[in-house]
Amino acid sequence: MAYQQEQIKPYTCGDKAQQVEAMFDNIAPTYDTLNHRLSWNIDRGWRRKAIQALAPYQPQTMLDIATGTGDFAIMAAQMLKPQRLVGADISEGMMEIGRQKVKAQGLDGTITFEREDCTALSYPDGTFDAVTAAFGIRNFADLDKGLAEMCRVLKPGGHLSVVELTTPVTFPMKQLFAIYSHTILPVYGRLISKDTQAYSYLTKTIEAFPQGERMTGILRKAGFSQASFKRLTFGICTMYLATK
Numbered sequence: 538m539a540y541q542q543e544q545i546k547p548y549t550c551g552d553k554a555q556q557v558e559a560m561f562d563n564i565a566p567t568y569d570t571l572n573h574r575l576s577w578n579i580d581r582g583w584r585r586k587a588i589q590a591l592a593p594y595q596p597q598t599m600l601d602i603a604t605g606t607g608d609f610a611i612m613a614a615q616m617l618k619p620q621r622l623v624g625a626d627i628s629e630g631m632m633e634i635g636r637q638k639v640k641a642q643g644l645d646g647t648i649t650f651e652r653e654d655c656t657a658l659s660y661p662d663g664t665f666d667a668v669t670a671a672f673g674i675r676n677f678a679d680l681d682k683g684l685a686e687m688c689r690v691l692k693p694g695g696h697l698s699v700v701e702l703t704t705p706v707t708f709p710m711k712q713l714f715a716i717y718s719h720t721i722l723p724v725y726g727r728l729i730s731k732d733t734q735a736y737s738y739l740t741k742t743i744e745a746f747p748q749g750e751r752m753t754g755i756l757r758k759a760g761f762s763q764a765s766f767k768r769l770t771f772g773i774c775t776m777y778l779a780t781k
Contacts, residue, residue: 541659542742544722562630565630574769578771584612585616587609587700591667591669596617596619596665597619600665600672602683603655604673605671609669625651629652633651645736655683656686658690663695665691667698670687671699671700676742684761696780700769703768705746706768722736722740746776753766764777
């Protein structure tokens with residue numbers, strides 16, 4: 538099944554995966570600064586909640602999909618103390634910044650970064666105790682394939698924890714978020730990153746991405762059970778939890 542956000546692309550040339558890779562390579566140097574400023578640093582708390590949800594299971598092997606510059610991977614390594622954590626992404630530009638951050642934190646013995654296609658992961662079935670993703674799955678060129686792959690590489694009984702930006706559903710946050718995401722976010726993103734398309738693209742994918750009950754249904758279709766969601770900060774972000 539095709540989802541609306543799969544048809545949205547940042548540029549005009551190449552397939553979506555190629556364009557997303559190029560976009561994140563372009564904005565990598567300013568990505569962390571923009572992420573934290575545009576969310577008023579609330580994104581750190583969202584990541585923390587997603588990691589805390591995994592704490593009761595004490596995962597020792599973890600995969601962070603669409604890891605970007607490694608913020609989620611670093612926080613997960615610090616909080617959960619896994620033996621091994623792999624950050625996977627298609628953007629080498631983003632991961633190179635992540636490698637520098639991991640080395641500075643002294644976590645290069647735990648965290649490694651690997652270039653991976655999320656729709657065709659190279660890992661054997663049942664490799665990881667937990668799979669995570671923060672603000673990345675809405676960029677998948679094929680959401681069903683990407684989620685099925687995340688399920689495949691989980692061990693039976695393993696856990697998925699995802700946080701994704703979503704559109705609030707209640708007044709007045711729905712209206713305020715629409716104004717913010719269509720004016721401040723793309724303009725400020727364009728000024729800082731110098732990429733005229735990236736932050737307009739990211740806004741469009743937030744609006745188009747399936748959320749709430751619809752997303753938990755998609756997770757179950759991908760092979761997960763006990764899928765649930767929790768809206769955070771008035772619905773600006775949603776956390777999804779699921780078990781294989």
